[in-house]
Amino acid sequence: MKARVHVMLKDGVLDPQGEAVRHALGALGFGGVEGVRQGKVIELDLADGTTEAQVGEMCEKLLANTVIESYRIELPA
Amino acid sequence: MKARVHVMLKDGVLDPQGEAVRHALGALGFGGVEGVRQGKVIELDLADGTTEAQVGEMCEKLLANTVIESYRIELPA
Numbered sequence: 001m002k003a004r005v006h007v008m009l010k011d012g013v014l015d016p017q018g019e020a021v022r023h024a025l026g027a028l029g030f031g032g033v034e035g036v037r038q039g040k041v042i043e044l045d046l047a048d049g050t051t052e053a054q055v056g057e058m059c060e061k062l063l064a065n066t067v068i069e070s071y072r073i074e075l076p077a
Numbered sequence: 078m079k080a081r082v083h084v085m086l087k088d089g090v091l092d093p094q095g096e097a098v099r100h101a102l103g104a105l106g107f108g109g110v111e112g113v114r115q116g117k118v119i120e121l122d123l124a125d126g127t128t129e130a131q132v133g134e135m136c137e138k139l140l141a142n143t144v145i146e147s148y149r150i151e152l153p154a
Contacts, residue, residue: 006118006133008118008120018119018120021119021139021140023085023118024139025135025139028135028138028139030131030134030135031124032123032124032127033121033122033123033124034122034123034124035121035122036119036120036121036122037119038117038118038119038120039117039118039120040115040116040117040118040120041083041085041115041116041117042095042098042113042114042115042116043085043113043114043116044110044112044141045110045111045112045113046109046110046111047108047109049083050109051127053143057107058102058105058107060115062091062098062101062105063098077092
């Protein structure tokens with residue numbers, strides 16, 4: 001089974017990478033870009049029957065730095 | 078309006094970052110992790126009325142390296 005984890009910086013945490021993208025889009029002539037936040041997406045190919053709780057543990061232990069990042073788990077329905 | 082762009086390495090392109098995550102998950106005792114691919118997610122805060130075509134142009138020009146990466150655009154319904 002496939003699981004997908006989205007890891008984003010929490011609101012209020014400075015995102016210099018996103019800021020650089022926003023600036024570059026403006027320089028390329030794209031108007032109206034008010035904000036950009038950049039995060040990670042991790043696609044996991046897991047053994048069938050892996051639970052959301054187990055994926056959550058992977059996030060807490062390795063995939064996300066929960067001090068500054070929040071994560072969201074997407075499992076196949 | 079908010080748009081979200083997912084950028085992933087194309088299939089067949091080596092993903093050392095994902096491979097490192099896979100290895101680390103195994104070392105932490107998580108079994109059954111068969112594969113990991115890591116990509117980027119970019120959340121854009123755009124002017125209302127921005128079209129999918131315009132976001133596609135941003136991807137082609139800046140957000141994705143289309144030689145090795147594919148992208149997927151998510152717009153609010």
